Amino acid sequence: MAAPITIHLEFGGGAELLFSGVKKHHMTLPSQSQPWDMKQLLVWIQQNLLKERPELFVQGDSVRPGILVLINDADWELLGELDYQLQDKDNIVFISTLHGG
Amino acid sequence: MPVLCSRCAERRAMLKRPKTGHSLCKECFFWAFEEEVHQTIRWGPASGGKDSTVLAHVMKLLNERYSYGLELMLLSVDEGITGYRDDSLETVKRNQQQYELPLKVVSYEELYGWTMDAIVKQVGLKNNCTFCGVFRRQALDRGAIMLKVDKICTGHNADDVAETVLMNILRGDIARLRRCTAISTASEGEGVVPRCKPLKYAYEKEIVLYAYFKRLDYFSTECIYSPNAYRGYARNFLKDLESIRPSVIIDIIHSGENLSVREGVKMPVQGTCSRCGYISSQALCKSCVLLEGLNRGLPKLGIGKHHRLHNKILAQQPFTEKEESKLKPVEF
Amino acid sequence: MCQVDEDYHGDLERAEVPNVSKKCVKCKEASAAVVIRAGDAYCRGCFKEYFIHKFRAMLGKNRIIFPGEKVLLAVSGGPSSCSMLSQVQKGLSRNAHKKLRFIPGIVYIDEGGALGQSVEERMKLGAELQAMFKATGFPFYIVPLEQVLDLPSSVVVMAPSSSEQPGSAYKSAVNAFIQSDSSTCLTPQDQEDTSLPEVQESHTRSLQHLIASVKTLTARQDLLNTLRQHLFVHTARTEGYSKLMLGDSCTRLAIKLLTSISLGRGAQLAQDTGFSDSRYGDIISVRPMRDYSAKEISYYNHMFSVPSVFIPSLDTKTTDKSSIQRLTETFVTKLQGDFPSTVSTIYRTSEKLQTACRSSSTANHCERCLLCMCALDTAVENASAFHATLISEQFSQTKVPGATRTQIPRQNPVTPVLTPTGQHCSSDGEENCGRKEGGGGCCYSAKQPQTTNLKTLLCYGCQMTIKDMSSVEYFPQYILSEAQRRRRRSQMKEEITEFLLDDDDDDDEGN
Numbered sequence: 001m002a003a004p005i006t007i008h009l010e011f012g013g014g015a016e017l018l019f020s021g022v023k024k025h026h027m028t029l030p031s032q033s034q035p036w037d038m039k040q041l042l043v044w045i046q047q048n049l050l051k052e053r054p055e056l057f058v059q060g061d062s063v064r065p066g067i068l069v070l071i072n073d074a075d076w077e078l079l080g081e082l083d084y085q086l087q088d089k090d091n092i093v094f095i096s097t098l099h100g101g
Numbered sequence: 102m103p104v105l106c107s108r109c110a111e112r113r114a115m116l117k118r119p120k121t122g123h124s125l126c127k128e129c130f131f132w133a134f135e136e137e138v139h140q141t142i143r144w145g146p147a148s149g150g151k152d153s154t155v156l157a158h159v160m161k162l163l164n165e166r167y168s169y170g171l172e173l174m175l176l177s178v179d180e181g182i183t184g185y186r187d188d189s190l191e192t193v194k195r196n197q198q199q200y201e202l203p204l205k206v207v208s209y210e211e212l213y214g215w216t217m218d219a220i221v222k223q224v225g226l227k228n229n230c231t232f233c234g235v236f237r238r239q240a241l242d243r244g245a246i247m248l249k250v251d252k253i254c255t256g257h258n259a260d261d262v263a264e265t266v267l268m269n270i271l272r273g274d275i276a277r278l279r280r281c282t283a284i285s286t287a288s289e290g291e292g293v294v295p296r297c298k299p300l301k302y303a304y305e306k307e308i309v310l311y312a313y314f315k316r317l318d319y320f321s322t323e324c325i326y327s328p329n330a331y332r333g334y335a336r337n338f339l340k341d342l343e344s345i346r347p348s349v350i351i352d353i354i355h356s357g358e359n360l361s362v363r364e365g366v367k368m369p370v371q372g373t374c375s376r377c378g379y380i381s382s383q384a385l386c387k388s389c390v391l392l393e394g395l396n397r398g399l400p401k402l403g404i405g406k407h408h409r410l411h412n413k414i415l416a417q418q419p420f421t422e423k424e425e426s427k428l429k430p431v432e433f
Numbered sequence: 434m435c436q437v438d439e440d441y442h443g444d445l446e447r448a449e450v451p452n453v454s455k456k457c458v459k460c461k462e463a464s465a466a467v468v469i470r471a472g473d474a475y476c477r478g479c480f481k482e483y484f485i486h487k488f489r490a491m492l493g494k495n496r497i498i499f500p501g502e503k504v505l506l507a508v509s510g511g512p513s514s515c516s517m518l519s520q521v522q523k524g525l526s527r528n529a530h531k532k533l534r535f536i537p538g539i540v541y542i543d544e545g546g547a548l549g550q551s552v553e554e555r556m557k558l559g560a561e562l563q564a565m566f567k568a569t570g571f572p573f574y575i576v577p578l579e580q581v582l583d584l585p586s587s588v589v590v591m592a593p594s595s596s597e598q599p600g601s602a603y604k605s606a607v608n609a610f611i612q613s614d615s616s617t618c619l620t621p622q623d624q625e626d627t628s629l630p631e632v633q634e635s636h637t638r639s640l641q642h643l644i645a646s647v648k649t650l651t652a653r654q655d656l657l658n659t660l661r662q663h664l665f666v667h668t669a670r671t672e673g674y675s676k677l678m679l680g681d682s683c684t685r686l687a688i689k690l691l692t693s694i695s696l697g698r699g700a701q702l703a704q705d706t707g708f709s710d711s712r713y714g715d716i717i718s719v720r721p722m723r724d725y726s727a728k729e730i731s732y733y734n735h736m737f738s739v740p741s742v743f744i745p746s747l748d749t750k751t752t753d754k755s756s757i758q759r760l761t762e763t764f765v766t767k768l769q770g771d772f773p774s775t776v777s778t779i780y781r782t783s784e785k786l787q788t789a790c791r792s793s794s795t796a797n798h799c800e801r802c803l804l805c806m807c808a809l810d811t812a813v814e815n816a817s818a819f820h821a822t823l824i825s826e827q828f829s830q831t832k833v834p835g836a837t838r839t840q841i842p843r844q845n846p847v848t849p850v851l852t853p854t855g856q857h858c859s860s861d862g863e864e865n866c867g868r869k870e871g872g873g874g875c876c877y878s879a880k881q882p883q884t885t886n887l888k889t890l891l892c893y894g895c896q897m898t899i900k901d902m903s904s905v906e907y908f909p910q911y912i913l914s915e916a917q918r919r920r921r922r923s924q925m926k927e928e929i930t931e932f933l934l935d936d937d938d939d940d941d942e943g944n
Contacts, residue, residue: 013309065340068306075116075310078104078124095313097260097305107829120822123829133828140824270691271768273778275785282818302821331772338764342695345757346651348897349695354818355893356699359810362785 004031005088013096039082068095119347154319156256176244179208181216207244224400239388245294257298260305263353267335282357384411399428488520489531491721496603500534505674510742514680519739539573546637559629579636581660586915588663592715643907650756652901669716677718684727687779692761698894700810706783712806802892
């Protein structure tokens with residue numbers, strides 16, 4: 001059993017619009033049998049936070065192309081993307097690049 | 102274990118570069134990003150700016166670092182969209198103070214007598230992007246002339262350019278296909294200020310991360326009038342392509358730069374508009390035709406191809422009923 | 434910003450549901466059976482006539498195939514190439530109106546080895562095709578892809594074209610042909626009763642190693658394309674054919690055009706998608722099906738019982754995003770559904786393009802890509818995407834003393850580009866580390882230098898493809914030895930260059 005963890009989520013670049021315009025979220029992920037990874041987090045976000053039009057945020061089991069993901073301010077591509085295992089107090093940022101310049 | 106920066110091999114890498122696949126730390130990324138823009142513009146200084154915070158920031162920084170000797174100014178267009186442009190203009194004003202650059206705002210209302218809000222009221226949501234695009238292009242030129250600048254820099258990035266290459270193929274617009282990868286437009290004639298795109302080779306991803314890491318004050322809300330649907334197709338396609346092979350954006354630009362047009366293919370001849378003197382391949386420029394349509398209450402005048410009617414417009418003659426019926430706004 | 438180049442002339446019109454009249458638009462009598470373009474409904478008879486006429490008109494208009502010439506038809510088993518085969522059969526028949534006058538043969542490449550098909554599966558498909566080809570009476574060649582392993586290096590060398598024939602020559606050739614007794618030479622040669630060629634297991638394994646060394650499906654498909662092309666050209670050369678007929682439909686070409694753009698192959702777009710392609714010099718490829726949409730072809734095949742065989746390919750049953758080629762296909766197909774003029778608009782774009790050969794004014798002087806044989810498009814100009822990428826690579830790597838003063842020389846087979854960083858290079862017995870080109874950077878493994886070395890001989894698109902390969906050591910020998918020959922030549926040229934009189938600086942000036 002992995003203990004519950006708290007994480008800090010942030011949505012920007014327009015992605016916050018899908019979360020009722022709220023940019024910053026302090027969240028506690030419940031304990032579960034295996035440690036949390038990004039893939040599960042996306043599912044969790046979809047079920048618990050996402051307010052509208054999920055297709056604008058997720059596609060398949062990943063984020064929609066054009067949404068950047070930073071884990072503790074580092075590009076998630078450097079950290080294994082969906083396989084990254086979340087740590088307590090991680091800071092995850094989603095920035096949409098899809099409009100505005 | 103953290104990935105180390107491929108450049109300094111000391112600090113932890115913070116992003117993976119889509120163009121090359123390298124991993125860089127924040128400091129090396131800033132340096133590389135700025136230097137690459139410098140490489141892109143070193144042969145042609147420019148002045149002016151659009152709503153792009155990164156462009157203004159980098160241009161100012163490089164101008165000082167390399168003593169370009171440029172006199173930079175910010176030029177912004179107020180399309181008159183309540184709840185969108187008024188907010189973003191606030192950001193531009195804050196930028197102006199931060200960067201201590203003069204700012205000029207030109208509005209559709211003062212130039213054309215129409216705000217986008219009013220235009221949408223008449224034409225609906227279907228073709229409003231055509232109006233906005235045409236008017237913006239000319240508004241930038243007019244603003245630039247008021248400011249007496251020699252060049253306009255726009256914030257178009259690599260993604261924008263690649264997307265335009267795709268768009269022009271999908272529309273079969275061979276003339277634009279040939280021009281759209283040019284980094285800088287030559288002076289096309291009176292009233293047109295040469296433009297350049299210093300961020301042409303910079304990925305959107307890097308621009309967004311640059312702004313994020315540098316904590317730049319930037320504005321990001323989608324235009325409330327739904328964007329051009331057809332461009333949306335191209336954009337989504339490009340993003341999907343990028344997820345398969347990140348270098349694809351620069352690859353598309355490379356393709357665009359190496360295309361050439363068969364001899365004997367008719368290209369439009371640039372002339373000038375008989376009404377306002379702006380460049381145009383027809384008797385009247387697109388902007389004057391659109392405006393005429395708005396003023397006559399026949400907004401579709403500039404949407405299709407109605408070149409035959411240009412002479413009537415110039416002679417200020419009324420249209421026949423049949424002609425008018427085709428150009429009336431759609432009921433909605 | 435919502436629009437890049439702002440003043441577009443409005444969007445393409447979205448499809449209105451066509452007002453299908455019940456009668457054929459052509460004869461206005463029979464009831465309509467097929468809607469070709471929006472609103473154009475043809476009856477069965479008129480559709481057939483239109484379809485057949487279009488094929489001969491395409492060949493007639495382009496005047497590239499001479500009477501009595503041997504033409505090799507590349508048939509994949511798919512609907513489009515099978516339709517082409519049936520058109521050729523019809524056109525050659527004794528009573529055809531506007532009779533075709535060339536001598537056909539068929540080539541089919543069995544790619545089962547690359548796809549991991551079992552020997553039994555391959556035999557079964559092979560037998561099906563064999564039966565179909567036999568029925569035509571034309572000579573045919575069923576070639577396993579494994580044969581690329583035995584190709585000679587001459588495949589990747591441009592052969593001199595068989596004397597440039599001017600347009601007027603076409604007419605006199607036709608006349609001469611009609612006067613001579615043409616009936617004998619038009620009878621297809623006797624088909625040898627060929628059994629399917631045996632494939633050595635070790636060859637299949639080598640092929641599979643090569644395919645497996647390519648890490649992405651995008652690059653795999655691209656490489657397979659190239660190898661297939663080599664095998665076509667080789668078969669044509671050895672069997673005495675001078676033209677190669679490809680069955681690309683308008684829909685396929687639209688997809689190919691957009692794919693080529695995404696693969697960085699813009700410079701070769703005109704050749705990749707135009708009516709004819711002469712990059713090999715002596716063997717000219719032609720695409721007589723390029724005016725037909727996939728829809729027309731499948732209707733025709735269905736209505737007039739043209740047989741075809743389903744042959745699985747690398748991207749069969751993969752997801753939309755498995756490769757750039759696959760994604761583009763899905764994109765174009767979907768867009769065509771919403772905007773019926775999509776394919777024809779893209780296709781029209783291809784008509785207006787021409788290959789830019791920047792390297793030299795005389796076409797013969799163009800350096801050609803080792804793999805795809807197009808003119809090299811990697812001469813670096815100061816403000817180009819390629820230049821920008823080289824700079825980005827340089828700026829993203831371990832600092833080189835003095836690197837801030839950026840100086841990226843032209844990329845050129847003889848000019849080393851980036852200064853070596855030294856420290857990471859393991860000396861693996863080759864001369865690579867001293868002269869690293871192409872911005873490949875420092876070698877990460879012992880195999881890297883070879884890839885880097887090969888890169889300079891490739892066009893932009895092929896460079897992107899080998900970038901996705903773990904190693905180039907699995908390349909067939911003919912490619913590797915030709916690479917070596919070219920490198921030696923350019924080294925030699927470099928060595929003697931100071932003794933030469935300065936007649937032209939073709940290779941040193943990129944444009």
